[in-house]
Amino acid sequence: MRGLKEALKVVAVEAAEVPFSSSSNESTAASAGGNYGGGWLWKCHGIWHSLFLIIPSVLFLLYLASQAKKSVSKLLNGRSHIIIAYYAFLWIVTLLNLLWCSLLAWECTPGKEVAWSIISLFTTSGMLFLEVSLMAFLLQGNYASGQEALTRTFGISGLIVGIDIFLKGIYTFGFGIPLFIDNNEESHRVKWGLWVVHKLLLTGVYGFIFFLYRSRWRERLPARPAFYNYVTIMFCLNALALFACALAANGAGFGLWLNEITTVCYHAFYLPLLYITFLSDFFQEEDLNLENVYYSEMKDAGFFDADWE
Template sequence: MLSLFTESGMLLLEVSLLAFLLQGNHAGGLEVLARTFAVSGVIVAADTLLKAIYILGFGVSLFADNHGTANHARWVLWIFHKLLLTAVYGFIFFMHHSKWRERLPARPAFYNYVSAMLLLNTMSLLGCLLAGNGAGFGIWLFNLALICYHSLYLPLLYVIFLADFFQEEDLRLENIYYSEMKDAGFFDDDWD
């Protein structure tokens, strides 16, 4: 159950980010947040319901492989899930190079994010396809992509979207002033 809620939370964050950024400057304030959470909530609720039916209704272990055997029902769901995510990121990525480019956000950081997530989901989809056919390398590749996703997703969001925000010119100037004052001896403890 913990894995199910963790996956749902990560998907909620991912879908919310995409829904928010794809709205652009068309709406303001609470309208944007309400629409973002409505879209995200419906998608994540459907995903969680499908996974809960698989786990509780059919007894398919989606998150842990206890027996080391290839469970085809497990891999069918993961292939469908990763194929859908890869298709969404691929559509956005290739839409950037089409005549509908002006409908997408103009921020370069958005395309860096989409490119990184397209690469990760493609790697995960390839792992699912290989594991579904019984290849042990596929399980390894899927698990590597899963570990990368869970451990590097939040740092990726910080680097792509927030790092520039926290390195504003005022913050850099304060660091420069502090270092100049420190070099001049203003912070020495010898005030005797």
């Protein structure tokens, strides 16, 4: 009887351990599924970080889709090669940016580092292409059209962005510097030095145009208030990003946090800002004399007072 009781105790203990083990395994599986499956929304940077990126990107894509029929009709009637090409690139980059925002969890997923770097490289380069194209086109005058303007604008943009992609590709895939992965920062200070140079160049260009607008040579720039506002916003954003990268290069945690803020703002709001600055007026139905309207607005703002002195 004593042996039987001991045997029953052993069986009872084993039976009690089996559900616990099963529950533990299920919990582990659920945890893994949450991290690599349903938890994609809050993995890596947190749910609010992801939502602040995804929601504006989705809303802007829905807006473009809702205006697509009217926009395409206006483009075909206007026959502006540069606007048509720019609108098409805007669609491509908007889809790329939404994909980038949706796959943000890949940044912290083992085995996805290369794929994340590739999609980050193409997304940021596409947005940079739009930036440079806008600057190159508007500095030629309002609504310049024709094959020559298209070739000149996209030629300059393509050259600059091509060099940028080449250098980033060498550093990322050749030297193994994780330019687009923001973890383990203490071991990659070279990365922050490269970003400092990148942001310094952008800040310098926007700063030059910003101060040119406030000088006696402002008449040489396009008479567009929206363009001036765009340059002001981009100058402030890039200056802030430059400050953040400089702090991160020196190991300051605040610099990492500030850099994340500027990255979120750029990916969430740059494309809508670009559309408002460059394309929204073109797609207005009753807008036959935009150039005269912009000139009048700038004249009322005192941009041409120097002509009367």
